[in-house]
Amino acid sequence: MKKFLALKNLAVITLIVLLLSACSNALIKSGDKAVENLNYTQAVQKYEKALSGQSSNTDLKIKLANAHRLQKNPEEAERYFQEVADSSALPVSENRHFAQVLIENNKYDKASGYLKSYLAENPKDELAQDLLSSIENIGELKEDTAGYLLEELPLDFLVSMYGGERYQNGIIVSGETEIVSAKSANPWTGYSFLDMFYIEKNQDGNWEIPQLFGENLNGPFHDGSPSFNKQQDMVVYTRSAMKNEKKRLLNEENENQFFLYSSKKTDSGWSDPEKLPFNSMDYSIGHPAFSEDGKTIYFASDMPGGFGGFDLYKASYDGSNWSEPINLGSSINTAGNEVFPFIHSGGKLYFSSEGRQTLGGLDVFVSEKIGSVWSNPTNLAYPMNSSRDDFGIYVNEDDTTGFVSSNRSGIDMVYEYVKVPAFFVLKGIASRKADEQSIDDVTITLINLTDGDTAVYTTDDNGEFRFNLLPEKKYKVIGEKDGYFTLSETFETDKSKRVEKEINLIFEIDEIVASEEGTGSGNPKDGKATANKVYEIGQIYYEYNKSDIRPNDQPALDKLAVLLKDNPDVKVEIQSHADSRGGDDFNLRLSNQRAQSVVTYLVGKGVNKNNLTSKGFGESQPVNKCIDGVDCSEKEHEQNRRSEFIVIEKKES
Secondary structure, eight states: OHHHHHHHHHHHHHHHHHHHHHHHHHHHHHHHHHHHTTOHHHHHHHHHHHHHHOTTOHHHHHHHHHHHHHTTOHHHHHHHHHHHHHTTOOOGGGHHHHHHHHHHTTOHHHHHHHHHHHHHHOTTOHHHHHHHHHHHTHHHHHOOOOSEEEEEOOOSSOSEEEEEEEETTEEEEEEEOOOSSGGGBOTTTSSBOOEEEEEEBOTTSOBOOOEEOOTTTOOSSOEEEEEEOTTSSEEEEEEEOBSSSSOBOOOTTSOOOEEEEEEEEETTEEOOOEEOTTOBTTBOEEEEEEOTTSSEEEEEEOOTTSSSSSEEEEEEBOSSOBOOOEEOOTTTOOSSOEEEEEEOTTSOEEEEESSSSOSSSOEEEEEOEETTEEOOOEEOOTTTSOSSOEEEEEEOTTSSEEEEEEOTTSSOEEEEEEEOOOEEEEEEEEEETTTOOBOSSOEEEEEETTTOOEEEEEOOTTOEEEEEEOTTOEEEEEEEOTTBOOEEEEEEOOOOOSSEEEEEEEEEEOBOOBOOTTOBSOOTTTOOOBOSOOEEEEEEEOOTTOOSOOGGGHHHHHHHHHHHHHOTTEEEEEEEOOOSSSOHHHHHHHHHHHHHHHHHHHHHTTOOGGGEEEEEOTTSSOSSSOOTTOOOOHHHHHTTSEEEEEEEEEOOO
16 A cells, blocks of 8 residues: 555656646747747746756756846856856857856956857857957956046936937936836836936936926837937937837837937927838847938948948938948947947047957947048947946037946946046155155156146155156156256156056155265275265176177166256266276276276267266276285176266356
8 A cells, every 4th residue: 555655646746747847848938939029038037937847957047047148137147157057068159158248247267268168169250259359458448447437317217227318408318117017018128118208407416307208209119319410400219110109010020120210390399200211120220320410320230231230330311311321341340239329529439339349248439530431449448338238428519528328237327427537646756865865855847748838846855746647748857956966757658548547756866076086986905085976877897808888788878878968067077997807007098998988978978078077097996805816706807897987076057
């Protein structure tokens, strides 16, 4: 009896498993159908229910991961991709998709490995190549900067929104609201279909609650991405292709495309929207942008003949008729998607792309037209761009403020931005070279050699000074104090994307101490009078029995030349020496030749020859033990084959 009951229970369990499996298969088919209809919200729900009955089904987890990916939910997409990868069942063909969500989740290093694995089998995939290149150059794009300051617009009444097209005293955004009934829900997000809303600021500078814009422009399905001509009496915008006022137009594949519609402002309001002539049920067109003169409109489309995904196009408008669209070409378009163009009044083209080096997803780029060709687009970098989608930029007339949209917070949001000009901070300290003590009251003069501007700063008690610099400029900074050598340094700033980038400079300045002509550093043999102060030139040494300047020593002499030109009221004596090998007379002549070679070099660099004299001391002033009869290494002998200088006169200025 017990055996019978056990068999009966086993049969029941088997039946339940079979029923659950059959139910799961039905849910999977339903989820697949939802994906075909771009209903990713429903697809996720179906797949997750199916997974409860088939928890080890890796194919189902991949479907679920991709549904989350397409729904722009990268955290959940990563979770399911990772579960499959941990079981060693992730196909290489899915590695690119996994890498994309890892990038969106700021896991660049991890994404790199999956992309390399994918490219090993798909070396011609341009989008994967761009993704890998983005990761390898992410440091430059991700460099923390406040080049743009972004502030979220409040989501009063709306649950998500994008855009920011200027209109009258406010802006037009495209937004979603909570749904009233299931019939009015957008299957992609579960919220309402997109409508256009008008928002403006009140007297206190706060954004007011959005108001529905254009009563007859918003239909029952998607309406958004408007662009107005300069007079704001004509609008072109994106909307779901409509069969009539209530029904969408479907093609043979049961697809609803996006069309461009236009409307003109009349005394009674906006006219009924009309389809532009180059719309087609074979492809979508959207994201329009008027040129400054209103004679050209730019837009995105996946029409045949492009470079891949959505490309950017333009079409001319003569006030009545539209020309055929023209692709903007390979300098703008890639194998990925290029969308949301915007033409600034100054002629710059802004747009978003996923087919270039990005931080992840769509990034905002800018290009300028040079003749008839668009320049290589520049990524606007962080924080304008993020690891998520950044798009729909609108740039105000001043070219420094505007609006940009991003789903970096998890939903589409509009951000008002301000562009902060990049600058460098030159921080420095003036100190005494002899003891490294800071010096106050040093006059620091900054000269912008590019523009001719000059600024002056006096060091404080700590010897510190500070200047703000501009990028892509050449500067000269000069330090002056009575009784000290004047010092200068010339440098250039690069094309920094940072708002603040530090340059540190230490001015080690020497006191000017005059000595009698012909006095040197002294030596233990003769006890002759020594100079009050001997100044080192640097690593200026000579080959044995030679007097010519070695190439490696030229930088030290170049620095001395700058110092002497900065101090034209100082007269110096160049002094040179020899090692102890060779006769005294020979070494004296050789050291004189060495001193003269330094003078000749300095004059060739622009130093006033009247401020220069020379003297050789032969082997009489060694700096170490290497005198006659003492065994020394070649390195020790070299230290005595040196040049230095003394100040013999400080002219009154």
